[in-house]
Amino acid sequence: MRYSILGGGKRLRPLLTISAIKAVQGNEEDGLVAGCAVEFVHAYSLVHDDLPVMDNDDIRRGKPSCHRKFGEALAILAGDALLTHAFFVLEQGVPRECLCTAVRTLAFASGARGMVGGQADDIRSYESQHVTQEYVESIHSRKTACLIEAALFIGGMVARANQENLAALGIYGRALGLAFQITDDFLAYTGKTEALKRPTGSDEKHLRCTYPRVVGSRASQKRACDLIDQALLAIRAFGSNAHPLAALAEFVKCRVTICD
Numbered sequence: 001m002r003y004s005i006l007g008g009g010k011r012l013r014p015l016l017t018i019s020a021i022k023a024v025q026g027n028e029e030d031g032l033v034a035g036c037a038v039e040f041v042h043a044y045s046l047v048h049d050d051l052p053v054m055d056n057d058d059i060r061r062g063k064p065s066c067h068r069k070f071g072e073a074l075a076i077l078a079g080d081a082l083l084t085h086a087f088f089v090l091e092q093g094v095p096r097e098c099l100c101t102a103v104r105t106l107a108f109a110s111g112a113r114g115m116v117g118g119q120a121d122d123i124r125s126y127e128s129q130h131v132t133q134e135y136v137e138s139i140h141s142r143k144t145a146c147l148i149e150a151a152l153f154i155g156g157m158v159a160r161a162n163q164e165n166l167a168a169l170g171i172y173g174r175a176l177g178l179a180f181q182i183t184d185d186f187l188a189y190t191g192k193t194e195a196l197k198r199p200t201g202s203d204e205k206h207l208r209c210t211y212p213r214v215v216g217s218r219a220s221q222k223r224a225c226d227l228i229d230q231a232l233l234a235i236r237a238f239g240s241n242a243h244p245l246a247a248l249a250e251f252v253k254c255r256v257t258i259c260d
């Protein structure tokens, strides 16, 4: 568990949680524990995603993936425990009055209609002969954007944001999350190993319906940039308080325009 949660990573999701708090003028430090809870779910998802029966990837963040270091059985259990611990941590990180909503948000985003469902369709995508752009977006939205959206909602809840502001954070989160997974696909497709800190080729080997495979690499870049613009538009009303959210969106845009 320590190896996979403390061994690097960009910490995008907790950064989004505290940046959402800043956007609605809350106290950013109030989001540290809740942001960690989201990161625990993320770390678990990567441990399981790398397993031989899933993506069979030996390297994660420039180091042996969890199962390569500790064996498959311990990696499965570490993932299980990271997921469970996320809810233990979340309980300590959100105000009492929104605890139930925060638990529901994180559980929904992580589960069958969110990340796990997206992962399930992703690993079966090689079976689909005619994958459409819509279908690959549905997979990406569930496997990646749902948790990113939840990171933002939970930040908003911690700061007791109103419904209008929560809705704006949700629009930003869905657009950024989809752009983020398109970018991850794009970097893997174009062989940008330094940006990903792991070898590429796993998507091709497993015939996954990645964004560039379905629509091509230029169209993937364009779609990611358009989504970033949508995300930026959604947070405009927050004014200068949204600078950290805007900077994170620009970071994703830089990754997808890396080859230009």
Ligand code: IPE
Pocket: 008, 009, 010, 011, 012, 061, 143, 144, 180, 181, 184
């Ligand atoms: C990788 O996520 C998996 C995807 C959802 C694309 P990140 O790129 O956020 O992983 P780390 O935590 O920074 O390694």
Ligand code: IPE
Pocket: 045, 046, 049, 055, 057, 115, 119, 143, 144, 184, 188
């Ligand atoms: C990761 O998808 C999504 C989750 C772990 C939920 P990928 O399999 O595309 O991500 P990487 O490229 O291994 O990080």
Ligand code: MG
Pocket: 049, 055, 122
């Ligand atoms: Mg995968």
Ligand code: MG
Pocket: 049, 050, 055, 057, 202
């Ligand atoms: Mg993978």
